[in-house]
Amino acid sequence: MPQAQLFLTCLGDQFYTRTLQNMTLLLERLGVEIVFPPEQTCCGQPHFNNGFEREARQVARNFLRAFSRSEAPIVGPSGSCVSMVKHHYPELFPPGTVEHETAVEIASRVYEFTEYLVHVLKVTDVGAVYPHKVTYHASCHYLREMGLKTEAKTLLNAVRGLEFIPLTEEETCCGFGGAFTVTYPEVSRAMMENKVRTILASGADTVITCEPGCLMNIAGGLHKAGSSIRAMHIIDLLASK
Amino acid sequence: MSETPTYIGFETYTEHIPPSIPAAVQQATGRFVGGRAARVAELPHFEQLRQIASDIRLHTIENLDFYLERLAEQVTAAGGHVHWAATAEDARQIVLDLARRHNVHLVVKSKSMATEEIALNHALEAAGIEALETDLGEYIIQLAGTGPSHIIVPAVHLTKEEIAAIFSEKLGIEAPADPVELTRIARQVLREKFLRAEMGISGANFLVAETGTLVMVTNEGNGRMCTTLPDLHVAVVGIDKVIPDWDSLTVFLKLLARSATGQKLSTYTQFITGPRRAESEFGPREFHLVLLDNGRSNVLRDPLGRQVFKCIRCGACANVCPVYKNVGGFAYGWFISGPIGAIFAPQMLGTPVARELPYASTLCGACAEVCPVKIPIPAILRHLRRRVAEGDSLAPATMPAPIRAVAKLSAFALAQHWIYRLGARILPLVMSIFRRGDWIPSAPYPLSRWTKARPLPPFTAGFRQWWQKRKTGL
Numbered sequence A: 001m002p003q004a005q006l007f008l009t010c011l012g013d014q015f016y017t018r019t020l021q022n023m024t025l026l027l028e029r030l031g032v033e034i035v036f037p038p039e040q041t042c043c044g045q046p047h048f049n050n051g052f053e054r055e056a057r058q059v060a061r062n063f064l065r066a067f068s069r070s071e072a073p074i075v076g077p078s079g080s081c082v083s084m085v086k087h088h089y090p091e092l093f094p095p096g097t098v099e100h101e102t103a104v105e106i107a108s109r110v111y112e113f114t115e116y117l118v119h120v121l122k123v124t125d126v127g128a129v130y131p132h133k134v135t136y137h138a139s140c141h142y143l144r145e146m147g148l149k150t151e152a153k154t155l156l157n158a159v160r161g162l163e164f165i166p167l168t169e170e171e172t173c174c175g176f177g178g179a180f181t182v183t184y185p186e187v188s189r190a191m192m193e194n195k196v197r198t199i200l201a202s203g204a205d206t207v208i209t210c211e212p213g214c215l216m217n218i219a220g221g222l223h224k225a226g227s228s229i230r231a232m233h234i235i236d237l238l239a240s241k
Numbered sequence B: 001m002s003e004t005p006t007y008i009g010f011e012t013y014t015e016h017i018p019p020s021i022p023a024a025v026q027q028a029t030g031r032f033v034g035g036r037a038a039r040v041a042e043l044p045h046f047e048q049l050r051q052i053a054s055d056i057r058l059h060t061i062e063n064l065d066f067y068l069e070r071l072a073e074q075v076t077a078a079g080g081h082v083h084w085a086a087t088a089e090d091a092r093q094i095v096l097d098l099a100r101r102h103n104v105h106l107v108v109k110s111k112s113m114a115t116e117e118i119a120l121n122h123a124l125e126a127a128g129i130e131a132l133e134t135d136l137g138e139y140i141i142q143l144a145g146t147g148p149s150h151i152i153v154p155a156v157h158l159t160k161e162e163i164a165a166i167f168s169e170k171l172g173i174e175a176p177a178d179p180v181e182l183t184r185i186a187r188q189v190l191r192e193k194f195l196r197a198e199m200g201i202s203g204a205n206f207l208v209a210e211t212g213t214l215v216m217v218t219n220e221g222n223g224r225m226c227t228t229l230p231d232l233h234v235a236v237v238g239i240d241k242v243i244p245d246w247d248s249l250t251v252f253l254k255l256l257a258r259s260a261t262g263q264k265l266s267t268y269t270q271f272i273t274g275p276r277r278a279e280s281e282f283g284p285r286e287f288h289l290v291l292l293d294n295g296r297s298n299v300l301r302d303p304l305g306r307q308v309f310k311c312i313r314c315g316a317c318a319n320v321c322p323v324y325k326n327v328g329g330f331a332y333g334w335f336i337s338g339p340i341g342a343i344f345a346p347q348m349l350g351t352p353v354a355r356e357l358p359y360a361s362t363l364c365g366a367c368a369e370v371c372p373v374k375i376p377i378p379a380i381l382r383h384l385r386r387r388v389a390e391g392d393s394l395a396p397a398t399m400p401a402p403i404r405a406v407a408k409l410s411a412f413a414l415a416q417h418w419i420y421r422l423g424a425r426i427l428p429l430v431m432s433i434f435r436r437g438d439w440i441p442s443a444p445y446p447l448s449r450w451t452k453a454r455p456l457p458p459f460t461a462g463f464r465q466w467w468q469k470r471k472t473g474l
């Protein structure tokens, strides 16, 4: 039986209990044994992205400790956090050190959730049913850093009853950007409102993203706009029966 | 054009952006993005071309001394004069001296970012010399009294109604809001000046070291007039514009217009090697090339940061940048805007002046995806953020102390999992005070900056308990 270590991500941990439960149940249903390292906190991306490399290293050390106890692949519901571990952890520690080796080793077995389904488990149909009009926002790091261009759509495509509606400017950033939302709130707002406008115009009743950060931003924006369109993490849609 | 800024307040600017700016910018850039995509799709080797272009630029930057020397030799051999300007002030002095020596009263200029960089128009005016921009966009912003808001479309932020109003006010005529008519008016004014000007000033898109040739890529034809009609042609060009040879030029010419406007080639591609030949009766009698350093040598010491000089100024990064499209070019505070501006100004002016710019990005990566010379803009943004937050060998930290303290404290808490877990228990309780139904409509500072624009989902942090219960219950 394959094992996977659950990487909650701090936003998931704080805000998306249901999504994490669904992720656990879905993977178990697909025959994966879930390992949960409770010492995990955050991947350190907020510090890394804002120039605090020393601090990012501190946080990363905790992550490396937490996930080194098992040799199982690490799976997280965020392309952005997974990219941090996969692409930036090895940069954080000088080559030749034990920490660098650990970082490289951990980086080699961390997967974003849809990536894990499609490329490791080789599953594209999870048996979900969702008879709705669904559109999709391609999150930036998921798309460009992880290079996941087709995975989410492949999974959505197999969902019974789902009518897929392409989103205008699908690949344009929604304005989340982590600390960016509080550093330059007005710019973040303008970007979010553009994204919400395209979603409202799409005619869909559900918008999907693979990123907790974008989800918070877009769901909040839709609520503020008085819209009843549901913003969901792809995991929650795939868990629908 | 305004003088060199002493502090660029990106946030302050973005708090009050006239809504007409993003509207105009989004319309124009949308057209370019579409055009670029079509051209890229036609060219099967586009990705290879980008890689070659990137390699050539990197090689040139890493051997800049060699190519600059070669260039200077060739320009001189072709009968031109080369001037080295270490600073903006030096460059202005060189141009002013030339103007004085030739008794110049009127200068016609074609579009040049380097002269924006050194604020040359102000210096000329102060010396009593009339300097007229002849690129239509540049002419408009000169009348409006502002700098450019886009690398290749300086007046992109203005609507045709606004341009008509500027023409009417400054030229004392009734100008209609019709692009064709506005162009005709500008042409009329400019024609007459071209014939009278004693000096033409240009920039360059490329300097070919092999033959000392200045290459200009334009769409309006005004550049040709500026560089051929007056007796004196002065080109002010950053030292980063040199390329090795004509073979490399073909690569850049394939990429530039396609990336910039979605054209296969711009309307005019001009090659200028020295002044008029002895046997010829056309062209300027003297050709002067002012090579501008203005801090570039200093930036070149940084192996990652110096990749900023690979830039061929196509503007593609701005056209796809969601931040740029919502704030416009003036938010970047200097003559180069958009993602490239966000990595240019902090290096050229220093992080004390431009420390806000590296943060003016969500690191979405759209810029790096289109950049024809593959500048790793997000990586350089992070690199410069590090310079701001922690300081490095080129500059000390400039991040305000309270933010540094927050970063340190939060990292400490996140690195000890028991503190984090304790926090994850307390936070939902504290935040429940602010919860209204399924949302937190307004949260205390600093999250208030989030809830200004949209509500926050409630802190649930319930997974760990669920997992624990399930494990023990199983």
Ligand code: SF4
Pocket: B151, B259, B310, B311, B312, B313, B314, B315, B316, B317, B318, B340, B367, B370, B371, B372, B373, B374, B375
């Ligand atoms: S950074 Fe790249 S995309 Fe942006 S203007 Fe320069 S060459 Fe063009």
